[in-house]
Amino acid sequence: MESRQYTEDIDLKKYWLILRRRWLPSGLVFVLVVTLATAAALIKKPNYEAAGRLLFKKKNTTSSLVTEAGEKIGQLDTLNMMNTPVDTEAQVLLSMPIIQKTIESLNLKDAQGKFIPPAAFLVGVGVKPIKGTDVLQVTYKSRDPKQAADAVNQLMNAYVEMNILTNRAEAAAAREFIAKELPKVLATVRQAEAALRKYREQNNIVALQQEAIMAVDAITGIDRQLTTAQAQLADATARASEIQKKINLTSQQAVNLSSASQSTGVQQTLEELQKVEAQLTLERTRFQETHPLIIDLVDKRNSLKALLQQRVGETLGKDVPVSNGNLQLGDVKQKLTEDLVTTEAERLGLLNQVTSLSRARTAYQQRASVIPKLQQGEKDLERQVEAAQASYQILLKNYQEVQIAENQNVGNARVIEYASIPGMPADDKRKLIIAAGIVAGAMLYVVTAFLFDLADPSLKTAKEVREIFKYTVLGMIPSFKKKMRFRFGKHDPIVPPLPVQDSPHSIISETYRMLQANLKFLSPDRPLKVIVVTSSVSKEGKSTVSANLATAMAQLGRRVLLIDGDLHHPIQHHIWDLTNVAGLSDVIVGQADVKMAVKSVMDNLDVLPSGVIPPNPLALLDSQRMTSLIADFSTDYNFVIIDTPPLVLVPDALSLGKLSDGVLVVVRPGVLxxxxxxxxxxxxxxxxxxxxxxxxxxxIIENEPDSYFHHARAYYQESTTSKVPASRSENVSSRS
Known part of the structure; x- marks a missing residue:
């Protein structure tokens, strides 16, 4: 029953053996990569990180304590409920104006002497809110620890400064708006007060309550007609009053302003006056009143005011004081002015009617008939005055509060922790670089090992050899790692070892004895006598196997003849330290006697060298003489071992194989x-x-994980160290 093989297990072993076989080039690549990574890590400068913190307040508490208006200026808020104001301010802090100002303040320049781009600076900046607080942490990474701290501090200072300027700009905008509205509201107050005063003067009102008490008893007569006239008068008065509230003008002022607003000269002069007043207001924020520019603007403003008043007088035909804010009328206000004139005319007509009725009633009722009307008019005008004064007081108070808020250098953010110069690197990546180098080296180790293995076409293990030949493996000879003997000469090759003779108790010696035992058991009925030893290519060790196999057989007491049948590159005479003057080729052609050519090298072992190398070795080996020699040798010896050339190079081994009892093929992993x-x-x-x-x-034992040599080596090491007598061990050492 064949054993079941698992491809996964076999592949894993194969890959592991590849990594072990190619350890030298792969190890050099690994060492090179790790060395380069270590050098890069040592050269790389570490980065230092400095950190500072900003605290944000949703309200400007300092301004809110001083003024109510300042409470709204600079208030932090958000439109999206998913975000916080701190997130918004973090993006403001990273805006280009602040970044550019920080770069210029720190004088950060590149190699060409130009300021570095904001994008290069932003690479090292980190801004993140601290969860659960209104604190924003600002960080900066740099190879210079001092530069890292300076960058954080300057960035925070630039933001705080811009935050203060933004809040002041809001206050300034509010102040400018209120400043424009104050004259209009003040004019409305004065108009209401003038209307009340005028009403009282026109109606000779001193104390209407006393007059009413005195005139109540005298009221009789035409109450229904008077009531109707008074109702119509009240309606006209209400309409006129409503229009006056909208345009804040009396009927006479409405007529005058309508004429003035249509004058081109008045409008041009008014526009120039407004521009001068706006410039004067702006320059007063920068210069004192004694500054020539301020004095020149004041003179120019006075001249324009006089010119404006002159042109208004020319337009109206008389000296009528008109407020500058009312000289420009829109279409709606122009229509309301016309309606006011019409309504006022209607109201005056009704007033005349009521007056006539009152005179008629005066005869009967004296002044009592007009007192309720006068009281009602007085109350209406008083309410208008109170409303206008209240509006003016509110604006004036807010104007003063906004001025105070504008003059305050207070923002919504303050620095609670300045960055200090870091003492330790923040992201020392040298260890990481070395670790990455080790990982990359390990990967390249694997790649290199597989590339070298793919480039080598030779068979690597005994298993691969068996899969190709599919012949029975009679023996596995471990690699002999001891120093081999050398023959010094011009063309003398390296002499193969004889471990069976030199180290009889070694693992290699036992493998040769196992080989001869397996040969013996191949044919128990007809024992093998003539064996041809060959290989596929050269340098597979066929001559070494032949010599050691012959030695192993001879040590068992059998007479063995070792023939060097390689008439191309003979080696046996070098192994046994013999002369090659007369040998196999000489015996075949009859130039030497067999007994003279055969040399005894040890007990029970004779060697027949190759002799003179002929021009056509195959002709000699395929001759009848060679056949008779083999027959004679098989009679005289128990075993005849013939060392032949490689199979793929010359046909000698195939020719001799026909004369033998069988062919023993030697293969060597790594060569074949x-x-x-x-x-x-x-x-x-x-x-x-x-x-x-x-x-x-x-x-190579390490390349054969499924071989039995792992246990055999431990067994023989133990036996040679503990069970071999000292005298025998010394003898073996002297022989090897």
Whole structure:
């Protein structure tokens, strides 16, 4: 039953092995990235943050304590119930005029000597309300701690100053409005008082109550006619009074003003006078009365007033005093003036009628008949005077209060905490940069490892080798990490190791013994005698496997012959430190005797070197002489091991494979690539070779998580340190 494989687990192991295999280039990339991040963190200057606080008041409490009008000026309010006035003031604080003024006050300039743009300054500014309070926190970040504190303080001061100027501007606007209204209301008061005085003079009113008591007994006669006339007179009087309330003019004034308002000369002079008075009012806020400009404006105003009065007299044909505010009449007021004239004429007619009736009744009733009418007229005029005086008093009081509020340097905000120079950085990101460098380095480590692994076409693990060849694995030889022997010479190659001979109790030695045991059990009925050892490509360790396998067999007491069948690049004579004067090629062509060519290298082990390298090795190996030699060797020896060239390079191994009992294929992960492995297997299948199995050479234990070497290494380490006698251990050390 085949074991069930889980792709997820296999992939995770594969990825982990890739990261371990490519640790050197990936580690260099990781170290480089972390080093650059650390250098950037050390170079980066930290930012310092300074903070200050502003307190806001919904009402200007100082102004409200002094005046009632000042209570409304500068009052904080909001149109949206979802927001607070503090949110609005936060945006005001970040407005361009305040930011620009702060930049200029701090003299913040760029490399070209120009003031930095407001957007660059706003990057470091932070404004946020403190929840549950009317306090606004202002912050600024800068690499210079002093600049951070100065920026916050200057920003808050600029806002407070602008807030005071705004409140004063509101008070000034209110003052100007009241100043314009006061003359009009005062004129109305004077008109009402004049009307009352005139009424009393015209009717000889001194004490109407006493006169009424004396004349009550004399009232008789034409009450119905007089009552009707009085009612009509009252109606006309009421209408005239209503119109007078609207235009604040008597009938005579209405006639005069109607004529004056239609005069072009009067209107032009009046406009120039108003401009001079407005300029004079403005300049008095800046200069004293003795200033030449003020004196010149006063003279100009007096001249214009005289000219205006002259032109009014010329228009009306007499010297009539007219208020400047009434010289300009609109269409509505002009219509009301005409109505007043008509109504007044009607009222005077009725008054004459009543007077006539009164004279008629005077004969009978004396003066008593006119007393109730006089009382009513007097009361009406008195009420008009009282109303006009009340309005004037209110405006005058508000005017004085607004003047006081305007002169106060009080706003709705005050600084409750100035920013101090910060001593510690606010956002030291050096640790964060280093951490980011570590994370980026780790990611690049992974990327680098996978890129290097993708660029390397070789097979990495024994598992990949098995999946391509699908042959039985007879042995797995761990990587030999001890120093190898060197032959010094012009073309002498590195000599492969002999751990079976030099370190008989090592893991590698035991793997070779396991290999020869597996070969023995492959064919229990017909034992193997002639074995061809080959590989797909060069440098897979076929010669090393051949030599160590022959040594392992010889140590078991079996007679073994090791033949160097690689007539292209022989190596066995280097491994055994033999001369290659006479060997296999010489024996085949009859130039050397077999017994002279075969050399004994240890008990039960003989080696036949390759001999002189011929021009056409395949012709010798595929000859009848070679076939007879193999037959003779299989009779004289228990095992004959032939070291042959790689499969994909020359056909020698395939030719010798037909003369043997089987072919043992050596593969080495990290050297063999998938294309060469597939080609080698194709050659073996097409030639019909008897494949004994695979020997996986140079296995890196750390790259084989599913191998048994992890436990075997611990076992042999324990056995060599605790169970091997001291004398034997010394012997092994001397041999290796």
């Amino acid at each position: 690539d998938a294309v060469s492995a597939a080609a080698a297997k194709s050659f073996l299948v097409q030639s019909g070779q008897n494949i004994l199995g695979l020997v996986v050479n140079g296995v």
